[in-house]
Amino acid sequence: MAEREGSGREDLSLRDLVRPSASVSPDAPAREALRLLLEHRVPGLPVVDGEGRPVGFVSDGNLLASALPRYLTMMEDLSFVRETGDEWVHYLAEAADRPVREVMSEKVATVDADTSExxxxxxxxxxxxxxxxxxxxxxxxxxxxxxxxxxxIIGLKRE
Structure with a gap:
């Protein structure tokens, strides 16, 4: 690796920076994605097919949005909504059983391992x-x- 001028560190490729990541299948239930997000303490996961190819990305935001009744996302004033705790449990349980493919974003940013920083x-x-x-x-x-x-870029170690 060549040292970057003036930085006191060597140039790195993405191959040097890549971190192993948990991933989830598009057919897995959303609750599996949530379990992995919590276990790995990350806000999102790649969704990969059986060949390991990225087909989407699922985030904590996708999961939360899938649990909200659609009408709530269209309203600005929720002061008159009288949902009970039991109703929220129902919404969350129903959303958790949906396949990841129904809640994920199909937009996934991918780059090749040889891509520059x-x-x-x-x-x-x-x-x-x-x-x-x-x-x-x-x-x-x-x-x-x-x-x-x-x-x-600034030479800090990530753990």
Whole structure:
């Protein structure tokens, strides 16, 4: 690796920054995605097919939105809504049983493992995402987040 001029550190490729990531199948129930989000303490997961190819992304926001009755998302004033705790439990349980494919975003930002840091950063900004799924031969090998890029650029170690 070549040392970056003036930075005191070597240039890194995404291959050097990629972190292994949990993923979920589009056919898995949403509750499995939620379990993985909680277990790995991440806000979102790549959704991959049986071949390991990214087909979507599911976030905590997708899961929450899927649990809200549609009419609530169209209203600005909720002061007159009288939903009870039992009704919310019903909505959440129903949403948790849906397949991930029904709640995920089909928009998933992917970059090849040989992509530069700059190209990955550009992809995150253009796509409005906080991380990119890194692929090799079309299959997911992990994820790189904005924080991973920041840390690498200024020479901080991520644990």
């Amino acid at each position: 700059l190209e990955a950063a550009r992809e995150m900004v253009v796509e409005g995402v906080s991380s990119v799924v890194v692929t090799e031969n079309g299959r997911m090998i992990g994820v790189v987040s904005r924080l991973d890029l920041y840390a690498a």
